[in-house]
Amino acid sequence: MVRFFDLHCDTLKVSFHQKLDDIYEIPGSMLDIRRMGEAGSLAQCFAIFMPPKWTEPVTDSEYLAHCFQVFKTAMERHRDIIAPALSGGSIERNKQAGRMSAFLSFEDGRPIDGKLENLDAYYDMGIRLITLTWNGENCFGFPNSKDPVLMQKGLKPFGKGAVRRMNELGIVLDVSHLSDGGFYDVAEISKKPFMASHSNCRALSPHQRNLTDDMIRTLAEKGGVAGLNFAPAFLNADTACRDSTAALISAHARRMIDVGGVECAALGSDFDGISGNLEISGVEKMRLLFDRFHHDGLSDDVIEKIAWKNALRVFKDITGDTPLDLGEYH
Numbered sequence: 001m002v003r004f005f006d007l008h009c010d011t012l013k014v015s016f017h018q019k020l021d022d023i024y025e026i027p028g029s030m031l032d033i034r035r036m037g038e039a040g041s042l043a044q045c046f047a048i049f050m051p052p053k054w055t056e057p058v059t060d061s062e063y064l065a066h067c068f069q070v071f072k073t074a075m076e077r078h079r080d081i082i083a084p085a086l087s088g089g090s091i092e093r094n095k096q097a098g099r100m101s102a103f104l105s106f107e108d109g110r111p112i113d114g115k116l117e118n119l120d121a122y123y124d125m126g127i128r129l130i131t132l133t134w135n136g137e138n139c140f141g142f143p144n145s146k147d148p149v150l151m152q153k154g155l156k157p158f159g160k161g162a163v164r165r166m167n168e169l170g171i172v173l174d175v176s177h178l179s180d181g182g183f184y185d186v187a188e189i190s191k192k193p194f195m196a197s198h199s200n201c202r203a204l205s206p207h208q209r210n211l212t213d214d215m216i217r218t219l220a221e222k223g224g225v226a227g228l229n230f231a232p233a234f235l236n237a238d239t240a241c242r243d244s245t246a247a248l249i250s251a252h253a254r255r256m257i258d259v260g261g262v263e264c265a266a267l268g269s270d271f272d273g274i275s276g277n278l279e280i281s282g283v284e285k286m287r288l289l290f291d292r293f294h295h296d297g298l299s300d301d302v303i304e305k306i307a308w309k310n311a312l313r314v315f316k317d318i319t320g321d322t323p324l325d326l327g328e329y330h
């Protein structure tokens with residue numbers, strides 16, 4: 001069985017909407033801990049996705065409290081099979097102990113609220129990756145956009161300082177959703193590798209959420225990775241097409257490798273954040289993707305790099321290769 005490290009899912013959002021206190025079994029979801037275990041997951045980034053606007057009567061802080069609590073509860077209840085990871089080294093230790101690893105991330109840096117001390121506070125609460133923006137402007141900068149003026153806008157002064165602080169703390173910088181201008185600012189300022197946790201190749205699918213060849217090369221030169229996203233709009237040449245297949249994902253993987261080298265491709269499924277006619281419709285179907293990689297001529301070694309080794313390398317580069325344990329997890 002091929003193990004895998006998925007850099008992005010929105011499953012915590014599902015737990016909020018379904019008012020769940022655990023993520024072990026979630027009927028109707030694309031991912032839960034039980035199915036991760038059966039499918040051979042090695043590690044999963046659980047994003048706390050910040051909706052741009054609340055349709056229900058809830059505040060950001062109530063929502064954040066739910067997400068942190070449900071994650072903590074799940075990790076405590078199912079510690080025999082999964083444990084929170086606070087560093088790349090934690091993944092290896094958890095693996096040796098027969099456990100999967102779970103990282104917490106923010107999708108949209110809005111909770112940071114323009115204050116560097118909030119980066120430190122959320123680091124202490126276990127956040128190890130921040131997708132700097134979602135699809136709107138925030139304290140870090142500007143989102144990807146069809147508007148070329150907006151797309152060229154770079155990071156705000158706070159965003160530039162935050163990049164430096166995230167480097168110091170050991171929080172992974174994630175440029176998926178960021179403007180192209182912001183991408184190049186991160187590439188210039190960051191002293192460490194960075195990621196596009198769930199973005200594909202713009203040369204194959206012209207959606208503005210995807211990376212140009214030059215961006216893939218830049219990301220690879222910095223030692224970073226891009227996580228292959230399973231969303232139809234980011235896979236097809238016609239971004240209105242609703243089909244997502246293992247063959248399309250494999251084509252993007254091979255393009256990434258052709259452009260950036262074998263070290264820069266990873267997985268960022270976007271499970272529970274996407275819809276359409278999905279061949280990989282949940283974590284239990286991951287094997288179909290690895291079968292397709294084989295079918296398309298990728299070697300076992302290359303498949304392992306895409307599946308987990310590249311992502312683990314970057315987490316170790318940024319968050320450290322010393323295992324940090326639960327005692328340090330507040």
Ligand SMILES: [Zn+2]
Nearest residue numbers: 107177198273
């Ligand atoms: Zn996203």
